[in-house]
Amino acid sequence: MTTTKKSVLTAVFIALCVVLPMAFHSIQNAGSIFLPMHIPVLLCGLICGWQYGFITGIVGPVLSSLFTGMPPMAYLPSMIVELSVYGLVTGLMMKFVHTKNLYADLYISLISALITGRIVAGIARALIFARGSYSMAAWATSYFVTGLPGIIIQLAIIPTLIFAIQKARLIPARYTK
Numbered sequence: 001m002t003t004t005k006k007s008v009l010t011a012v013f014i015a016l017c018v019v020l021p022m023a024f025h026s027i028q029n030a031g032s033i034f035l036p037m038h039i040p041v042l043l044c045g046l047i048c049g050w051q052y053g054f055i056t057g058i059v060g061p062v063l064s065s066l067f068t069g070m071p072p073m074a075y076l077p078s079m080i081v082e083l084s085v086y087g088l089v090t091g092l093m094m095k096f097v098h099t100k101n102l103y104a105d106l107y108i109s110l111i112s113a114l115i116t117g118r119i120v121a122g123i124a125r126a127l128i129f130a131r132g133s134y135s136m137a138a139w140a141t142s143y144f145v146t147g148l149p150g151i152i153i154q155l156a157i158i159p160t161l162i163f164a165i166q167k168a169r170l171i172p173a174r175y176t177k
Helices: 003-024 030-034 038-048 050-068 076-096 102-129 136-145 148-167
Strands: none
Touching: 003 030, 003 038, 003 050, 030 148, 038 050, 038 076, 038 102, 038 148, 050 076, 076 102, 102 136, 102 148, 136 148
């Protein structure tokens, strides 16, 4: 893919970081349950690469917060850390993991990113953003228990979307038969 196409797709994913959560936030706590902003960041890292995913993970939540007030400023720094790590790790994993099976590559990349992003964001919250008032129980609850429906949605929808986008020839096929 050309740099121009990656840049345009990144802009689309950043816009989705603003628009997609708006649909979910009409329901109380739906944003923290379904994690709609995570999907465009993960897609960007998988499709465009680590640099673009990283940028989307930073710019998406900042613009969403400025335009819609979501996420609130108190959560914005740790969310930027989490989402930028998602974009970075998915892109790096897709660059280095080649199992000759698209779904295996996608799941390895997604699961690695979801775990790494949550760990790094939890550490950042504990040491910087909520120093002294953040526990292991709070981390597990906020990053795994509350967001479990969103994690399941991400693992179910994202690989299928990537496969469909490749099948439609909107992005190059990872493996040719």
